[in-house]
Amino acid sequence: MSSIEQPLITLALSKGRIFEDTVPLLEAAGIQVPENPESSRKLILATSNPYLRLLVVRASDVPTYVQYGAADIGIAGKDILYEHSKEHPGGLYQPIDLDIAKCRLSVAVRKGFDYEGAVKKGARLRVATKYVNVAREHFARKGVYVDIIKLYGSMELAPLVGLADAIVDVVSTGGTLRANDLVEVEDVWPVSSRLIVNQASLKTKGQYLQPLIDAFAKASQGNS
Ligand code: PRT
Numbered sequence: 001m002s003s004i005e006q007p008l009i010t011l012a013l014s015k016g017r018i019f020e021d022t023v024p025l026l027e028a029a030g031i032q033v034p035e036n037p038e039s040s041r042k043l044i045l046a047t048s049n050p051y052l053r054l055l056v057v058r059a060s061d062v063p064t065y066v067q068y069g070a071a072d073i074g075i076a077g078k079d080i081l082y083e084h085s086k087e088h089p090g091g092l093y094q095p096i097d098l099d100i101a102k103c104r105l106s107v108a109v110r111k112g113f114d115y116e117g118a119v120k121k122g123a124r125l126r127v128a129t130k131y132v133n134v135a136r137e138h139f140a141r142k143g144v145y146v147d148i149i150k151l152y153g154s155m156e157l158a159p160l161v162g163l164a165d166a167i168v169d170v171v172s173t174g175g176t177l178r179a180n181d182l183v184e185v186e187d188v189w190p191v192s193s194r195l196i197v198n199q200a201s202l203k204t205k206g207q208y209l210q211p212l213i214d215a216f217a218k219a220s221q222g223n224s
Pocket residue numbers: 014015016017018058059060076077078079080101102103152153169170171172173174175176177191192193
């Protein structure tokens with residue numbers, strides 16, 4: 001019998017769409033998740049694998065937990081990962097695009113706002129977003145002058161109340177934009193979620209992490 005016990009592996013993820021799309025990937029790897037974070041309120045969830053637990057955190061906090069090693073691995077959208085990497089470069093290994101929680105980052109404006117006209121005229125635009133780096137780089141590429149207003153949620157409201165001319169936000173069905181009389185005027189990037197891994201964990205627990213990473217890679221192949 002080995003004297004070294006198998007270490008605990010901690011996976012950080014957010015509840016909602018990422019959790020819902022991750023459960024089938026875990027199931028494909030033979031791992032069941034008996035509790036649902038929407039109903040249980042627990043922030044640490046056990047799985048059917050005694051060596052794997054889940055941490056339920058805010059989507060934008062997932063990279064932080066993994067970067068500091070409080071979680072060995074995590075699942076986060078490219079939107080979140082890009083902003084995180086700009087503030088905290090390095091440290092996160094991103095081996096797999098899981099092709100889950102798919103959506104797109106888009107520029108949207110109030111219906112009737114002449115976005116193309118404003119851009120052609122060289123007007124300075126006010127842009128509200130949680131994705132300040134994505135937005136700044138997008139408009140710099142287009143040569144459009146912008147003032148970026150950082151918001152933490154409900155970006156859709158900003159153009160309706162005169163806080164901004166445009167927003168940069170994640171869009172999936174487009175239903176939220178339509179319900180608020182906004183229209184998409186530009187696609188910025190397609191978005192999906194990736195597996196992220198703490199680099200020190202990969203060294204110290206690689207023997208146990210690698211099979212899990214491989215199982216995620218295999219299970220996610222059907223998503224693309
Ligand atoms: O909700 P919270 O403030 O905690 O954080 P969050 O909104 O960043 O997290 P969450 O759980 O909502 O999203 C996690 C990840 O899922 C994001 O980082 C994206 O990578 C991905 N994703 C996929 C989405 C959507 N689809 C999506 N539709 N994230 C957000 N939305 C929002 C969208 O902005 C809109 O406000 O959901 C709303 C409904 O979208 P429509 O277009 O279907 O109406």
